Amino acid sequence: MDLHDHLGLLSVMPAALAILLAFVTRNTVFSLAVACFVGVMSMDKGLMGFPTLLKETLGTTSFSWILLLELFIGTVIAFFQRTGAIQNFTSWIERRALSRVRVQLVGWFMGMFVFFSDYFSPLFVGTTVRGLTDRYQVSREKLAYIADSTSAPVSVLVPITGWAVFISGLLIGMGPIEDAGQAMSVFLGAIPYNIYAWLSVLTVGLVIVGIVPLFGPMRQAEQRAQEEGKVLRDGAEPLVGEELTDIQPYDGVRTSLFLNFFLPVLVVISIAVGTFIVMGSAKTMEAFLAASVALGVIMRLQGIPFHDIMKTAISGMKGVMPAIVILALAYSLNQLSKDMGTATYIVEVTQDWLTPSLLPAMTFLIAAVIAFSTGTSWGTFAIMMPLSVPIAFTFTGDQVTPLIYATVAAVAGGGVFGDHCSPLSDTSVLASTGAASDHIDHIKTQIPFALAVAFLALVAYLMAGSWL
Structure with a gap:
């Protein structure tokens, strides 16, 4: 199937079915599996098509990378808990006499600080702040929203x-862009x-301080947390296994907040940022591998038995299995959508509407629909950039103008919208994992805010289209 092939309206059925079933059944694994099978x-x-799809999709370098990343992150989180590092960090923050609002702002700032990886950011924020937000009766849904809205939206900026x-x-x-330097210049512009990305990050802060009021399911979740003391709704299924959440600190061993928490975080940040600067690619998985090894060595030197360290590491890996299963099925559905030409069909039925004044707004809208339907922002970028940017260059006579910048930004923002709030998105899954929130509850509470921001972005692009 080439770029112009698709199965018509049938091509959007699996993604639409997965999203519908996820909201109806509240079971993401079942919904994704049914959608893949029907597809x-x-x-x-x-x-045999279903097992063949799984075999071909999961036997790839890209899935192996995120699988290993998840396993090493689970190991690091388990080591954090076994050494009492998260509790020590929580106590250290508490000594600053923070309020409920300030605790949430800590999560917001931490998410913006860990900008280099949209995979690490939501897990790091959710895991490290969860103890504090639980103590201050902040709902897990709101914590997942804070973690999610400071991951992809920050990474793309x-x-x-x-x-x-x-x-x-x-x-x-494309157009006059001949090399990486010129391309990066356009990205900067x-x-x-x-x-969308700017407003997403800003809205989180405004929601936390109360300038933007809570509404919809998020308001109900926060009322439940504050009035009933329940950070999760009754019957919720947190997207973290009990093997990880139930790990208790090892008795009789004195641990260090710096050695057991800040040093591993510095290892991750140093390797990820350093490899990006030197090699042009942030080696996030390798960074977490190094951090888990360093933490294991530190734990042994502190007197924790080797067999306990290995048992803790295995528990950490088991704890992230719910997220890995969902990611595996989401990857399979994304591949199925690609095979069926889902994105191509969406673009084809809308491309005749495009005019210079409507181009940024329509580009954003189409990219958002594709990203939400497929759960992949990078896949959306790969489809929409080669389609929308050349159209923009035909309108500008191959000149780099504000119309080009706005079109590139519209693709980026639309892709982030889907990555930000689709139940199929790996980043949303990781945000639910880090916050130990029910995944569908996270999506249901976040979507109204994401849609509101997307609407404002769409209006802004419509208004800007007349003078770009």
């Missing part, structure tokens, strides 16, 4: 991330126009 059957691949490299790489060869 392969609709493509006449027979009963910073020019020294993998996102910037990927997006700028897609621009090479597009940053101020990435309205």
Whole structure:
């Protein structure tokens, strides 16, 4: 199937079915599995089509990378808990006499600080702040929202991330853009126009301090947490295994907040940022591997038995299995959507509407629909950049103008919208994992805010289209 092939309206059915079932059944694994099965059957691949899809999708370098990343992150989190590092960090923060609002602001600032990886950020924020937010009766749904809204939206605004490299790489060869330097220059010029990402990050802070009032399911979740003391609703299924959440600190061993918490975090940040600067690619998985090894060595030197260290590491890996299963099925559904031409169909039925004044707004809208339907922002970038940016260059006579910046930003923002709030998105899954929130509860409470921000961004692009 080439770029112009698709299965028509049928091509959007698996993604739409997965999203619908996820909200109806509240079971993401079941919803994704059913969607994948229905999809392969609709493509006449027979009963063996489903296991074949899993085998071909999961036996890839990209899935192996995120699988290992998840396992090493689970190990680090387990080591944090076994050494009491998170409790020590919580106590250290508490000595600053923070209020309920300030505790949430800590999570907001931490998410913006860990900008280099949209995978690490939501897990790090959720895991380290969860003890504090639980104590101050902040709902897990709101913590997941804070962690999620400072991951992808921040990563796409910073020019020294993998996102910037990927997006700028897609621009090479379009119009007058001949090399990586020129492409990065266009990316930099597009940053101020990435309205959705800017507003997403800003809205979190405004919601925390109360300038933007809570509404919808989020308001209900916060009322439940404050009035009933329940950070999770009755019957909720947190997206973290009990093997990870039930780990208790090892008795009789004196641990250090610096050695057992800050040093491993510095190892992760140093390796990720350092490899990006030197090699042009942030080696996040390798950074967590190094941090887990360093923590294991430190724990042994502190007197924790070797067999206990290994048992803790295995418990950490088991604890992230719910997230890994969802990610595996989401990857499979994304591949199925690609095989069925989902994104191509969405673009084809809307491309005749595009005019210079409507181009940024329609680009944002189409990218948002594709990203939400497929749960992948980078896949959306790969589809939309080669389609929308060349159209923009035809309108500008191959000149780099504000219309080009706005179009690039609209693709980036639309992709982030889907990555930000789709139940199929790996980043949303990681935010639910870090916050130990029910995944569908996280999505249901976050979507109203994401939609409100997306609407404002769409209006802004419509208004800007007349003078770009």
